[in-house]
Amino acid sequence: MTVPLGGIALADHAAVYAALDRAGFTDVWSSEVAGTDAFTPLALAAAWQPRLRLGTAIVPSFTRGPGLLAMSAAALAEAAPGRFALGIGASSPVLVRDWNAVRFDEPFKRTRDTLRFLRAALRGETVDEVYDTFTVRRFTLERPPAVPPPVLLAALRPGMLRLAAAEADGVILNWLSADDLPTALAELGQRRPGFEVAARIFVCPTEDTAHARALGRRLITGYLTVPAYAAFHRWLGRQEQLGPMWQAWAAGDRRGASAAVPDEVVDALVLHGSPERCAAQVRRYADAGVDVPVLALLPTPELTSGGAAALAALIPRLGPGGGEGR
Known part of the structure; x- marks a missing residue:
């Protein structure tokens, strides 16, 4: 977490x-x-x-x-x-x-x-x-x-991914979907023993789809217009999907940029749904080669209204242990 x-x-x-x-x-x-x-x-x-x-x-x-x-x-x-x-x-x-x-x-x-x-x-x-x-x-x-x-x-793109593979003890990935992992991991080549792959995964555990997508659009517009992240997602093949967002942002149209983010991109990069559905989607990252899936918990209507009690109830539903401990 x-x-x-x-x-x-x-x-x-x-x-x-x-x-x-x-x-x-x-x-x-x-x-x-x-x-x-x-x-x-x-x-x-x-x-x-x-x-x-x-x-x-x-x-x-x-x-x-x-x-x-x-x-x-x-x-x-x-x-x-x-x-x-x-x-x-x-x-x-x-x-x-x-x-x-x-x-x-x-x-x-x-x-x-x-x-x-x-x-x-x-x-x-x-x-x-x-x-x-x-x-x-x-x-x-x-x-x-x-x-x-x-x-x-x-690391995002090939140069930094290859540097991580050659000289670091592991790599940290960010802002990619489970389906993007093969593209990124291919640049690492044969992993050395003990080399770890961590990935930050944005999770919005709510069945209020409109809330999750609106929040996801704001985050995507804020992050993926940064030049390094824009280049990363072009490399991943999202030029057609995110091109209108980048064009609107470059023109100074912040609201239009957010509105231009397709639902399918939000759904791929910001996991949402019930906590159990989110946990199942996180497991896809692990199945694809991530050793340390790191959840980044986003605010939901349930957490906002329920406070500490809602958080206490949510954590076991998101966790790998299912509330049973270790």
């Missing part, structure tokens, strides 16, 4: 983590956009639920210096030895440049260089290296983790 969950204060997430554990969820993964940072929700989970595995999906490679990123990862790996995976990625110009005042130059190289630095630093090595996009002089972690965390790479 992606954490933290919307509408619930971080201080109240102890009950959320306990419910996820009881329902059979094995992992909690954080994101980092404009809400919480990626590490704080996982640090709380490390203390409150020692069985849950923790992951970041993702930490941008631009918004922290290499040394600080290594320190944050090492601290969480020390707090949860053997239970933490660090996911990094390029992120986007809006988050990096517009919100964090950092130049968004050469994202592929910056992410590659960060990956190479982290692999060495988290092993406790002294890093004294001139990379293509930054230079590090004699950095050594004072507290290298006894169990270095695996480093996963967020």
